[in-house]
Amino acid sequence: MTTEMQSHFDVLLAEDRRYRPRPEFTSEANVSDPTIYEKAAADPEAFWAEQARELEWFTPWETVLEWDRPWAKWFRGGRMNASYNCLDRHLGTRGAKRAIVWEGEFGEERTLTYRELHCEVCRFANVLKHLGLRVGDRVAIYMGMVPELPIAMLACARIGCPHSVVFGGFSPESLSDRINDAEARVLITQDGGFRRGSVVPLKQNADAALERSASIEHVVVLRRAGDRAPVKMCEGRDRWWHELIEGVEDECDAEPLDSEHMLYILYTSGTTGKPKGIVHTTAGYLLGTALTTKWVFDLKEDDVYWCTADIGWVTGHSYIVYGPLANGATCVMYEGAPDYPDKDRFWDLVARHQVTVLYTAPTSIRMFMKWGAEYPQRHDLSSLRLLGSVGEPINPEAWVWYNQHIGGGRCPIVDTWWQTETGMILITPLPGLTETVPGSATVPFPGISASIVDENGEEIEPGTAAGYLCINHPWPAMFRTIFRDPDRFVENYWARFPGRYFTGDGAKQLENGYFAIIGRVDDVLNVAGHRIGTWEVESALIDSGDVAEAAVVGMQHEIKGQGIAAFVTLKGDIEGTDSEQEKLRRHVAEKIGPIARPDQIIFAADLPKTRSAKIMRRLLRDIADGRVLGDTTTLADPAVVEQLKSQYEAQGKTE
Numbered sequence: 001m002t003t004e005m006q007s008h009f010d011v012l013l014a015e016d017r018r019y020r021p022r023p024e025f026t027s028e029a030n031v032s033d034p035t036i037y038e039k040a041a042a043d044p045e046a047f048w049a050e051q052a053r054e055l056e057w058f059t060p061w062e063t064v065l066e067w068d069r070p071w072a073k074w075f076r077g078g079r080m081n082a083s084y085n086c087l088d089r090h091l092g093t094r095g096a097k098r099a100i101v102w103e104g105e106f107g108e109e110r111t112l113t114y115r116e117l118h119c120e121v122c123r124f125a126n127v128l129k130h131l132g133l134r135v136g137d138r139v140a141i142y143m144g145m146v147p148e149l150p151i152a153m154l155a156c157a158r159i160g161c162p163h164s165v166v167f168g169g170f171s172p173e174s175l176s177d178r179i180n181d182a183e184a185r186v187l188i189t190q191d192g193g194f195r196r197g198s199v200v201p202l203k204q205n206a207d208a209a210l211e212r213s214a215s216i217e218h219v220v221v222l223r224r225a226g227d228r229a230p231v232k233m234c235e236g237r238d239r240w241w242h243e244l245i246e247g248v249e250d251e252c253d254a255e256p257l258d259s260e261h262m263l264y265i266l267y268t269s270g271t272t273g274k275p276k277g278i279v280h281t282t283a284g285y286l287l288g289t290a291l292t293t294k295w296v297f298d299l300k301e302d303d304v305y306w307c308t309a310d311i312g313w314v315t316g317h318s319y320i321v322y323g324p325l326a327n328g329a330t331c332v333m334y335e336g337a338p339d340y341p342d343k344d345r346f347w348d349l350v351a352r353h354q355v356t357v358l359y360t361a362p363t364s365i366r367m368f369m370k371w372g373a374e375y376p377q378r379h380d381l382s383s384l385r386l387l388g389s390v391g392e393p394i395n396p397e398a399w400v401w402y403n404q405h406i407g408g409g410r411c412p413i414v415d416t417w418w419q420t421e422t423g424m425i426l427i428t429p430l431p432g433l434t435e436t437v438p439g440s441a442t443v444p445f446p447g448i449s450a451s452i453v454d455e456n457g458e459e460i461e462p463g464t465a466a467g468y469l470c471i472n473h474p475w476p477a478m479f480r481t482i483f484r485d486p487d488r489f490v491e492n493y494w495a496r497f498p499g500r501y502f503t504g505d506g507a508k509q510l511e512n513g514y515f516a517i518i519g520r521v522d523d524v525l526n527v528a529g530h531r532i533g534t535w536e537v538e539s540a541l542i543d544s545g546d547v548a549e550a551a552v553v554g555m556q557h558e559i560k561g562q563g564i565a566a567f568v569t570l571k572g573d574i575e576g577t578d579s580e581q582e583k584l585r586r587h588v589a590e591k592i593g594p595i596a597r598p599d600q601i602i603f604a605a606d607l608p609k610t611r612s613a614k615i616m617r618r619l620l621r622d623i624a625d626g627r628v629l630g631d632t633t634t635l636a637d638p639a640v641v642e643q644l645k646s647q648y649e650a651q652g653k654t655e
């Protein structure tokens, strides 16, 4: 940790930087009894069991937790269904309540009540059954932000088919890799999605992906873009959504599934190799997401809740679909970009739909800051009562801006730390209880135990040094394995610090025990809140055919938090021109998806290596961030790094 960072942490707890919950908020809050932490810590299993009784079970469980480290089984013997819990059990009391309030990029609106959503989900579940899907078969979903995406997910959950949602911004190759790993039998997609006024050709991408994916038997295509995205339907394989659901029964019994039945697979980047399939199961996941939604967002019956994430990432799975719907909430869902048609689109949405709880990412907040307060000022944001942040560390400056310009100084901010693997929020304030401090996600949720450890796995005292963030005990929404790769599951997460789950994050505990997250300590980048493995970008660069060697590191980025810097040695006599830079950027975007497009590409005759030929990424990171170079004594050729540094200063051009 740099000394600069150390002093950054020292000031976090200054008296004038603390925000106490307002008494009016606390008196109405879902959780206002501070002893909840002690009670949960004294007997976490009893705590989770008590909360699990709030869900609807077809068969009660026999044991709360079976922990054969690192293999966890929660609520063994129990049977339930996530789709049933999100829909059917609300019908008696909330049938006419709005479940999804959707807005398209061009301003069209669609509202689905719980009864209507239930009906659509049942019909589509019947369609999936007619296509021959059986319990356990995997379904890939590659869509934009349209209501049919959660409908498809809940239909899968209803009949016990694990879904694998692939973010609509991913390339055909990324899609086919995920389909192949999951061996999905059905792909659900749409003709085209809308983003910033242009069409994302989802079906065309899917066609390209399916050239390399043999497991898919049927493709269901939703019509959304119409004439703006002409598609070719492959006879015998592709069917239109609207034709398939015509005349189909709108009742479909929810399958009583084992608590540990696989609910979904979601792929995420790791340090090496292709993205790994994170496996979440039914009961524990639903409990974790439902309870955190209720307590962290202080969700009330008349709230209008909006999480701005894309459902293609875990935030959307847990906090647009399963958590909020399990609570019977009214959720806003928006299809498009925040600056379409103008930079006030989010605030226009908040005001028109009277949003009360808003959950977004630091990258967006920094972008809004850069655009200026005039955009939120155009609208009445007084409906807002709570704000959330997720996905990356939020810098105190952005936190304070969010508080003032969006929250009007009156809304508590919950900075929530969690991961695809954790399934649910694990470190977070409880808004009626926790004094918040900009830059810190504060404390573990009740029932969760976290520690910072050093290289040897010894716990580090709060207020001293930074170290590795670990979770000490199992939690209900934890991922159960990596799909078809249990060895990697053990190796990546449980082997480094025996007895603990290693998150891959560096963090520090402040003097008062609060956690401040520094960021990833492995070769995973967090670009605009999205995880990208350096290895994936390096492979894409090599794959261009022009690159002999590549090393990718994160660099500080004003908006995205982290950007991508690629140090590249070209083959033979290929020249490091501007057009070569552009060609490589484009290749990476096509190969992985636009989010992986490098911000900087630096051509270098050589990369700095140790005598055992290992690339010294630490030095590349120093160069990319313009820092004083760290120790260079172990380099095979110390001159390389000086040369690189001057090349970087001469060539480095951020997009």
Ligand code: PRX
Pocket (backbone or CB within 6 Å): 268, 314, 315, 389, 390, 391, 392, 393, 394, 415, 416, 417, 418, 419, 420, 421, 441, 503, 504, 505, 517, 519, 520, 526, 529, 530, 531
């Ligand atoms: O580095 C942490 C960062 O995002 C990583 C998890 O990424 P992903 O699995 O894509 O899930 C993102 C949405 C939950 C973590 O290892 N991260 C997430 N939330 C925070 C955060 N870093 C700091 N503060 C947060 N609130």
